[in-house]
Structure formats: structure tokens, C-alpha cells
Amino acid sequence: MVDRSARSWMLAMLAALPLAFAGCGDDDDDGGSDGGAGRDGGSITISQSTQPDALDPALSYGLEGWEPMWLVYTAPLAYRRAEGEKGAELIPGVAEALPTISPDGRTYELTMRKGLRYSDGTPARASDFEHSVKRVLNLESGGSGFFLGIEGAQGYVDAGRAEADIAGIETDDQTGAITIRLTAPDGTFSNVLAMTFAGVVPGDTPFENMTKEPPPGIGPYALTESEPNRRFVLERNDRFHVPDIPKGNLDKITTVITGSRARQAQDVISGEFDYMFDSPPPDLKPEVKAEYSDRYEEHTRTSTFYVFMNVRLPPFDKREVREAVNYGIDKTALARLFAGELAPGCSFLPPGMPGYDSALDVEDCPWGDPTEPPDLEKARQMISDAGAEGAKVTVWGETHDPDDKAAEAYADMLNTIGLDATPKIIDSAVYYQTIGSAKTQAQTGLTNWLQDFPHPANFFFLVDGKSIQPTNSQNPGNVDDPEINSAIAELSMEPELTGEVAARWGELNEKLVEEAWIAPYGHTKGATFMSERMDFENCSLFHPVYGNDYSSFCLK
Numbered sequence: 001m002v003d004r005s006a007r008s009w010m011l012a013m014l015a016a017l018p019l020a021f022a023g024c025g026d027d028d029d030d031g032g033s034d035g036g037a038g039r040d041g042g043s044i045t046i047s048q049s050t051q052p053d054a055l056d057p058a059l060s061y062g063l064e065g066w067e068p069m070w071l072v073y074t075a076p077l078a079y080r081r082a083e084g085e086k087g088a089e090l091i092p093g094v095a096e097a098l099p100t101i102s103p104d105g106r107t108y109e110l111t112m113r114k115g116l117r118y119s120d121g122t123p124a125r126a127s128d129f130e131h132s133v134k135r136v137l138n139l140e141s142g143g144s145g146f147f148l149g150i151e152g153a154q155g156y157v158d159a160g161r162a163e164a165d166i167a168g169i170e171t172d173d174q175t176g177a178i179t180i181r182l183t184a185p186d187g188t189f190s191n192v193l194a195m196t197f198a199g200v201v202p203g204d205t206p207f208e209n210m211t212k213e214p215p216p217g218i219g220p221y222a223l224t225e226s227e228p229n230r231r232f233v234l235e236r237n238d239r240f241h242v243p244d245i246p247k248g249n250l251d252k253i254t255t256v257i258t259g260s261r262a263r264q265a266q267d268v269i270s271g272e273f274d275y276m277f278d279s280p281p282p283d284l285k286p287e288v289k290a291e292y293s294d295r296y297e298e299h300t301r302t303s304t305f306y307v308f309m310n311v312r313l314p315p316f317d318k319r320e321v322r323e324a325v326n327y328g329i330d331k332t333a334l335a336r337l338f339a340g341e342l343a344p345g346c347s348f349l350p351p352g353m354p355g356y357d358s359a360l361d362v363e364d365c366p367w368g369d370p371t372e373p374p375d376l377e378k379a380r381q382m383i384s385d386a387g388a389e390g391a392k393v394t395v396w397g398e399t400h401d402p403d404d405k406a407a408e409a410y411a412d413m414l415n416t417i418g419l420d421a422t423p424k425i426i427d428s429a430v431y432y433q434t435i436g437s438a439k440t441q442a443q444t445g446l447t448n449w450l451q452d453f454p455h456p457a458n459f460f461f462l463v464d465g466k467s468i469q470p471t472n473s474q475n476p477g478n479v480d481d482p483e484i485n486s487a488i489a490e491l492s493m494e495p496e497l498t499g500e501v502a503a504r505w506g507e508l509n510e511k512l513v514e515e516a517w518i519a520p521y522g523h524t525k526g527a528t529f530m531s532e533r534m535d536f537e538n539c540s541l542f543h544p545v546y547g548n549d550y551s552s553f554c555l556k
Contacts, residue, residue: 001061001450042555043252044534047264048277051229051257056210057199057217058135061142063450066196067277067547068234068255072119073199073217074242076110076129076178077190079454079545081246081552084352087544088454090190091244094124094200094218095178099193105185105495108193112176119222119237122202126171126178131203133169138162138207143197146452149189151181162207185493187501191453220248220551231256234550249539249554271531275553279527282339288529295536296529300343302352302544303450304459305334307410307519308435308477310443315393315419316477320386322516325444326367328379328417331521333409337402342522344370348459348512350523352544354497355456355505366514370521376416383418393421396445398431407446414444436473447476450524454545456505457492463512464488479517484508 052065057073060066078093080086092098095110102108116124133150136143137157147153151168168181182189192198201215214223220240225233234253241247256273258264265280265288267273280288280296288296309316309325316322331344346365349356361370368375383389393414397407404425414421426434435442452458461467465480466489487508494501512518528548530536533555541552 001452039535039555040249041251043254044250044274044553044555045254045256045272046275046277046550047256047258047267047273049257049259049261049264052211052232054209054211055214055223055226055232057196057201057215058132058139058143059141059209059211060196063547064277068221068232068253068550069196069199069223070219070546071221071234071248071549071551072214072219072223073196073201074219074245075194075196075198075200076112077194077198078242078245079194079543080244081541081543081549083542084544085354088352088354090194093194093242093245095193096176099190101190101495105187105493106182108180108182108189110178110180110193112178113242114176116218116242117239118202118216118218119239120216121239122216124200124218125173125203126176127173128200128203129178129198130166130169130171131205132198132200134162134166135201135205135207136197137166139209141197143195146192146195146197149182149184149186151183185495187492187494187497188453188455188457190495191455191458195453218242220246221253229257246551248551250550253550253553265529268529268531271533274531274534275548276529277548279341279525280529285340292529295532295534296527297540297542299526299528299542300351301450301524301526302350302454303448303524304345304348304350304520305342305446305448305522305524306348307521308442308445308447309517309519310441310477311480311517312478313441313443315386315388315391316444318386318388319516320382321388321391322519323367324379324382324386324388324417325414326516326519327375327382328413329410329519329521330374330413331370332373333413334406334521337405337409338522338524339402341525343525344522346370346513346520347509348463348518348520349456349505349509350451350459353451353454353456353459354502355509357506357510360510360513367519374413379417389418390420393419394443395421395423396431396435396442397423397425398428398446399425400428403428403446410446432473435476442476445476448524451545455497456502456509457488460484460488460492460505460508463517477518481512481515481517484512484517 053062054060074093076095077090080089080091096113099108099110112126133147152166156166170179205215221234222237224235232255236248236251261278261281264276265284268276309322335342335344345361347361395411408423411421411423434440463479466485535554535556539554541549543549
């Protein structure tokens with residue numbers, strides 16, 4: 001998803017570097033609280049700047065909604081409650097075990113756990129899974145594309161009959177069996193089965209946006225109140241019992257929508273709020289780091305900010321020019337514009353993603369250490385050698401702060417190395433549609449991506465030339481490398497993301513960077529900031545997919 005967590009727009013979503021975690025919730029078979037240093041029970045109030053796009057698992061496609069809802073709507077599969085790479089490990093959710101996948105990679109077989117009940121006491125049935133998928137497809141959710149690879153899913157959408165069946169999903173409520181048939185192998189489908197979109201809801205849940213009255217789910221918490229643009233409430237679900245998923249420590253979590261990050265930070269300091277979803281604003285961050293370091297921590301998200309360069313248009317149709325841009329970008333200067341919320345980097349795959357290489361990201365970056373000043377002399381010479389000196393370039397950027405400033409800074413950097421660049425800043429609401437349109441003929445600009453799930457294919461589709469369409473907004477640089485395309489196609493069909501497969505994705509990442517098809521410049525940071533009442537040391541887990549894990553929170 002386009003990364004909007006540091007600012008806020010369409011949809012935002014993370015990875016912390018591996019850290020040891022000692023939390024109040026444990027990983028044992030009963031999934032309950034371990035009664036550690038913090039206490040069990042109690043209520044807290046937290047804040048976030050904007051209302052989630054939806055509080056309905058079929059519709060929400062942003063971290064503002066996913067962070068609370070992954071504790072309410074458990075999907076067939078889930079992720080281990082851990083930080084760093086361990087948190088990217090798939091585990092059974094409402095399914096008894098990880099799926100059995102057919103040799104051709106097209107059929108997935110699961111069995112729903114016996115005795116599961118929703119938070120309102122309704123018994124869970126295997127057929128609820130199909131109903132949950134139908135809600136995503138029928139409501140034209142942003143998550144629809146993740147399920148269109150199921151046999152009959154496109155036909156279901158085209159028919160427009162909500163209660164019709166999806167041919168590729170078969171369920172048996174007596175045995176709990178769920179069989180899913182795909183039209184083609186998809187190595188990311190196990191990750192899809194762990195998304196909030198796949199969170200199961202009762203089979204009679206209406207085909208409408210349920211944000212005002214969220215449906216019951218199977219999770220450690222239930223959404224019991226929802227007043228859009230004001231507040232929503234999570235309460236502990238005593239019916240929840242799924243191995244390896246903690247039950248949570250707090251009884252009640254109230255989220256208040258508060259537009260000002262400065263007010264949020266001050267209220268966390270004073271204790272009126274116990275946690276803030278957003279990072280403290282730049283002007284308060286030095287104070288927070290200096291005076292409240294015992295309850296503040298930063299984490300690098302599984303995201304990448306990069307420059308696209310349209311390889312179909314001059315001057316970027318010349319590799320020498322693209323290499324010069326990579327040498328000439330001042331990544332530390334761009335990071336400063338993000339007020340410390342961007343870690344300079346060189347890798348397309350971000351930290352925490354299988355296949356990521358920390359050495360490639362920094363010390364072994366082919367364009368120089370991203371934490372050091374750029375090699376402007378080399379960049380200028382390459383522009384001159386390519387005969388591109390003085391070439392006119394339009395740099396596209398969006399209106400949201402600091403993206404507009406970053407685009408202007410990037411234009412200045414291009415001018416410094418010998419091009420004639422002018423920034424063109426347009427409204428964020430239409431930015432990605434505009435730069436991706438063939439009519440626009442966008443030469444270069446800034447873009448970014450935050451993972452939907454921890455699989456390299458979720459990043460590499462952004463540079464897959466085989467998926468380029470006349471109005472494709474996902475590959476504005478028109479990268480179309482036959483070797484990369486072929487490798488993406490091959491690796492995307494691998495049913496399991498083994499260490500060997502991850503290593504091959506890593507090699508592909510290295511090739512993409514070295515070939516200068518794009519110019520990555522950093523990865524965003526998130527934060528955890530808590531009040532003095534909270535047991536930050538023992539009860540604070542930052543998950544690589546879903547952010548701060550409220551079920552790990554506890555009071556002193």
C-alpha cells in the first residue's frame with residue numbers, strides 16, 4: 001500500500017529490527033496473560049489523528065484500521081506475535097493448521113478449529129469464510145484484488161448477486177473443511193489468508209459498511225462502540241481461545257480521534273492519553289526523546305521511499321542518467337525533511353522483509369553510503385558523458401507535507417548534477433492516478449510503498465513490466481526488464497517462502513538496485529510513545545505487519 005502512516009491519506013501500513021521481547025502476553029498454548037511485571041486488567045485511552053477508513057474487516061485498507069482490528073477479526077492464518085522477522089512468520093489462526101497446498105500450487109485445504117465462537121456467542125462455521133470473502137468482493141473493497149485469483153471470484157463480481165456462490169471455495173460446516181482453488185499458483189496466497197480482509201465474520205453479516213456497528217469477530221478483543229470521527233472502543237473478549245495468540249491484558253481500550261499530534265503528545269506526557277497511534281510531531285520529538293526515553297521507542301517500518309524515472313522518456317531512457325541520479329541524490333537531506341521519520345537507505349526491499357540485505361542497504365550500496373553526502377562530481381560527469389546536460393525534466397510531487405518539500409529538494413538535486421529540473425506539485429488525492437497515466441508522460445518523481453504483507457512479491461509487482469497497463473499507476477517508471485519480469489513470475493509461484501526462495505528474492509533486489517531502474521532513498525519510521533501509567537518495558541510489542549500490538553499493552 002502507498003505509505004501514508006507518517007502523514008495520512010489513502011491507506012497506510014512495518015518492520016522493526018529484531019529485538020528480544022518480554023511481554024505480558026505469552027506464546028504458550030493457552031494464549032493467555034503470563035502475569036509478568038505488569039498487571040492484568042484495567043482500561044486505557046489512546047488517540048489517533050484520523051478516523052480509520054473503515055472499522056469493517058471487509059473494507060479497511062489502512063494501518064489506522066488494521067492496528068486495532070487485527071485483534072478483533074482473526075483470519076484463517078495469522079502472524080506470530082513477535083517483533084522483527086519472527087513476527088512475519090505465519091501461524092494458524094482460526095484454522096487448525098497451516099494449509100495443505102497441492103503440488104500444482106492451486107488448491108489450499110484448511111480446517112476450521114472446533115468450538116470457536118464469535119464475541120457475541122454465535123458459533124463459527126466453515127462457511128463463514130466464504131461469506132467473509134464475498135463481502136470483500138461484493139462491497140468493491142480495496143482488498144478485492146487479493147481474492148480475484150480464486151476460481152469463480154471474477155464471475156461472482158460480474159454477476160452482481162451477493163448471495164451467489166464462489167465456485168472455487170467449498171466448505172463443510174460439519175467437518176470444518178475449507179477448500180480453495182486458485183486459477184493459477186500464487187505464492188502470496190497464504191499471506192492473503194492472514195490479512196484483515198480475510199478475518200471471518202458471521203454468515204449473516206450484511207453486505208454493507210458496518211463501521212457504525214462493527215460485526216462480531218473471533219479475536220482477543222471486540223469492537224463494542226464506534227462513533228465515526230469521535231471514538232471507538234475495544235473490550236476484551238472472554239470467549240477467545242486460540243493457541244499462540246495472546247488473550248490480551250487490558251479490559252478496555254478507548255481510542256479518541258484527535259487531529260493535533262502536538263496535543264496528543266502533550267496528553268501522553270500528562271497522562272490524559274496512554275498511547276498515541278501517530279508519532280510525536282517534529283518540534284516535540286527532541287523533548288520526548290530526551291525526557292521520556294524510558295517510554296518512547298522508534299521502529300523502522302517495512303516501507304520504501306524511492307524515485308521513479310520513466311525509462312521510456314528522455315533523459316531517463318539512458319542508464320547513465322539513471323545511475324547519475326542514484327549517485328547524486330542526497331538521501332540524508334531528504335531524511336531531514338521527514339523530521340527524523342525516514343531512515344536513509346539504498347535497498348528496494350525494506351528492513352524486516354524476507355530477502356532484505358542490510359549491507360546492500362547501507363555500506364555495500366553501489367551508489368555510496370546513503371548516510372553520507374552524495375558523489376556530486378561523479379554524477380555531474382555522468383550527466384555530461386551521457387549528453388544530457390541541460391535536459392529539461394519535470395519532477396512530480398504531491399501536496400502533502402513533507403512530500404511537496406521532498407519533490408522540490410529532489411528537483412534542486414537534479415539541477416545540481418546538470419539537468420534542468422522544475423517541480424510540479426499536484427493534489428495528493430489524484431497524484432498516483434496522474435503519474436501512472438500514459439497521458440501524463442511523467443518523467444520522474446517521488447513514490448513509496450508500505451507492505452500489505454511480508455512477502456517480496458508485494459513489492460516487486462511495482463516494477464513488473466509484464467503488469468504494465470496503459471494507465472498503470474503502480475509502475476510509473478515503466479520498468480520492463482525481461483530478466484526481472486521472468487524472475488518475478490517464477491518466484492511468485494513458489495508456494496512457500498523458504499530461506500532459499502527469500503535469498504533468490506534478495507538477489508533480484510540487488511539486481512534491481514544495481515541496474516538503476518529506480519532510486520530508493522529510505523524507509524519510514526514509526527514510534528511507540530506511552531504514558532507513565534503503562535508498563536512500557538514489559539508490555540510493548542511492535543509488530544512488523546500491524547504495528548503496535550494492543551494485546552501486549554498492560555498497566556503497571
